[in-house]
Amino acid sequence: MEKDGRRDSVNHHSLAVIPGDGIGHEVVSEALRVLQHVQQISGRFQLDVQHFDWSCQYYLRHGRMMPEDGLSTLSGFEAIFLGAVGFPTVPDHVSLWGLLLPIRRGFDQYVNLRPVKILQGIESPLRRYKAGDINFVVVRENTEGEYSNIGGALRPGTPDEVVIQNSVFTRKGTERVMRWAFELARTSRKRLTAATKSNGLNYSMPFWDEVFRQVGREYPDVDQSLYHVDALASYFVTRPESFDVVVASNLFGDILTDLGGAIQGGLGLAASANINPDRRFPSMFEPVHGSAPDIAGKNIANPVAQLWTAKLMLDHLGYPEEGQWILDAIEATLLAGIKTPDLGGTATTHSFTDAVLSRLPA
CATH class of the missing domain: 3.40.718.10 (Isopropylmalate Dehydrogenase)
Incomplete structure (x- = not known):
């Protein structure tokens, strides 16, 4: 050329x-x-x-x-x-x-990044929302958490069968995905929401919450909130316009992003x-x-x-x-x-x- x-x-x-x-x-x-x-x-x-x-x-x-x-x-x-x-x-x-x-x-x-946005020309199943009303992204931790390949089965096929599936949360893995999400929020509307379930998962999620708060101290300019994932799923439906960047663990991010796909008009x-x-x-x-x-x-x-x-x-x-x-x-x-x-x-x-x-x- x-x-x-x-x-x-x-x-x-x-x-x-x-x-x-x-x-x-x-x-x-x-x-x-x-x-x-x-x-x-x-x-x-x-x-x-x-x-x-x-x-x-x-x-x-x-x-x-x-x-x-x-x-x-x-x-x-x-x-x-x-x-x-x-x-x-x-x-x-x-x-x-x-x-x-x-x-x-x-x-x-x-980092698994999923945009959730109602495109022009698309009618969302949430009929009260129009193009531009919903526009946020979900940052899902993509390499550890609940999808860690650790576990096993004992006495398979018997009445005494035991199956164990372990979740693994490392400080390095948790900190880096949260810091990436905070940096992304800084380039957007400066609002970051984290999904948790610390009232039910008494080791992994309190740790997740603690790291979120610790990393968050480095970003005083970003509005920060923690929601239990079940409440957050309901808020995706009742007030999706309030979200900017959402950060979640592997499993929670997987589920929330499919819900996000549904509210934007379908997984297609x-x-x-x-x-x-x-x-x-x-x-x-x-x-x-x-x-x-x-x-x-x-x-x-x-x-x-x-x-x-x-x-x-x-x-x-x-x-x-x-x-x-x-x-x-x-x-x-x-x-x-x-x-x-x-x-x-x-x-x-x-x-x-x-x-x-x-x-x-x-």
Whole structure:
């Protein structure tokens, strides 16, 4: 690219693409079309893409969700763009513990970021709220807590069977995700809410509360609140407009973010980022709608979550302006009444993306 006799610098970013299963293939291919167009009109970056077929289908052929050296292979990339994982004949714990969780933990992606926002052109199930009324993010601790792989079974299959699942909360892990959330709140409306359950979990959650208060002393400019997770879930429904940034443990964040997806209009709109803030490892970007095998191959899957996920990836790579182009084009498309069947429209996956492409800057 030549301008004023000088060669423009284009930043190259290596991207591992894992479409996964079901509708993952369809929405990922559409998102890549949008990303390719955005990089062309931006001229500031280029995504060097390599595809991997790791999935439940790969598991059925090889007995593994990814090769033994899968993490080593991925470690050379700057980002991972994932579609969806899951297939009826493969148990969920096999697919989760064979691909997603090894990536999240192996690459220390300790921040799971989920935006909760009513987009223009979308009617929330909470009818009293309109676009712009609800706009917050949930920061979920992503590598330890209740999803720690520690536990076991004693005397399985007998009347005396005992099953133990241990939660692990470290000071390092708890402090760093809270500090990240505080820093994010400083760039927003300076309000941070933490989910707890210290009235029922008498070791882990009092510790969580203590760390929240200790870290919070470093951020006197941020309004801070602690809510029991059951009350917080009700507040997500009764007063979601009051939230800015919410920080939660692994399990609580998982549940709350699906509720957040519901109030913004459905999981077909729900994007997420698994971030390694230190950038020592690649971060991974994925929608959270699942593989939806019942509609796979029908060209009716909603690509919004994958497109919004692409926006989060561009933000992380250092191109927030280009990321906003994508979100603006999505909203303009929805405002024009172009919607996939899950949102009450008749657009196909492909035609919806065509409409988004037509609304990107020229």
